[in-house]
Amino acid sequence: MRHNTAKHSKPGTLEMPTKKLTEKFNEFQEKAKEILKDENRIEDLLLQARQKLKELPAGGDRLAYIPELILLIHNFVRGEYTSISMPHLVAIVAALIYFVTPLDVIPDTVPGAGLLDDAVVAGAVVKWCQDDIDKFMIWLENKRK
Numbered sequence: 001m002r003h004n005t006a007k008h009s010k011p012g013t014l015e016m017p018t019k020k021l022t023e024k025f026n027e028f029q030e031k032a033k034e035i036l037k038d039e040n041r042i043e044d045l046l047l048q049a050r051q052k053l054k055e056l057p058a059g060g061d062r063l064a065y066i067p068e069l070i071l072l073i074h075n076f077v078r079g080e081y082t083s084i085s086m087p088h089l090v091a092i093v094a095a096l097i098y099f100v101t102p103l104d105v106i107p108d109t110v111p112g113a114g115l116l117d118d119a120v121v122a123g124a125v126v127k128w129c130q131d132d133i134d135k136f137m138i139w140l141e142n143k144r145k
Contacts, residue, residue: 014091014128017120021105025094025121028101032093042077046070047092048100056115063119065126069096072136081139088129095125116119 016022035041048071056063069092075081076089098104098121108114126133 014124016124018105021120023118024105025098027096028097029090029125031097032090034088036093036098039077042073042093045096045100046063046074046077049096052100063099063115063122065122066099067094068133068137069122069126071140072133075136075140083135084132088132091125091129095122098122 016025036044049066053063053066072081072084073089073092073096076084099118102108104117106113106117108118
C-alpha cells in the first residue's frame with residue numbers, strides 16, 4: 001500500500017513542505033546518525049515510539065506506517081535485515097525521533113494539530129523510502145512462512 005504524503009519530488013530526494021519542518025528534520029537526521037551507533041539508544045527510541053503509539057487515539061494513514069518502521073529498524077539492529085540504504089535508514093530513524101519528540105514544529109500538546117507535523121514527516125519519509133519498506137515487508141512475510 002502506497003501513500004502520497006509528500007510533495008512530488010525527483011526520485012531519490014526527500015522534501016518537506018515547509019522550511020521549518022525541513023530544518024527540524026535535518027537536525028533529527030544528525031541525531032539519527034549518532035543514535036544508530038549505539039544499540040541501546042536505538043532500542044530506547046523504538047521503545048519510546050511503541051509507547052507513544054499505544055497512547056494515540058488514532059494515528060491515521062500517515063502514522064499507520066510507524067509500527068512497520070519500528071519493526072524494520074528493530075530487525076536491522078538485530079542484524080537480521082540489512083538490505084536498506086544508509087540514507088533511508090537514517091531518514092527512518094530521524095522520522096521516529098521526530099515522532100517521539102513532543103516539542104517539534106507543532107508541539108504534541110496542541111489539541112487537534114499536535115501530531116500533524118509528525119504525520120507529515122512520517123508520510124514524506126515513507127514516500128521517499130517506499131521501495132526499501134516494501135522490500136522489508138516482503139522479506140518479513142517470507143520469514144514468517
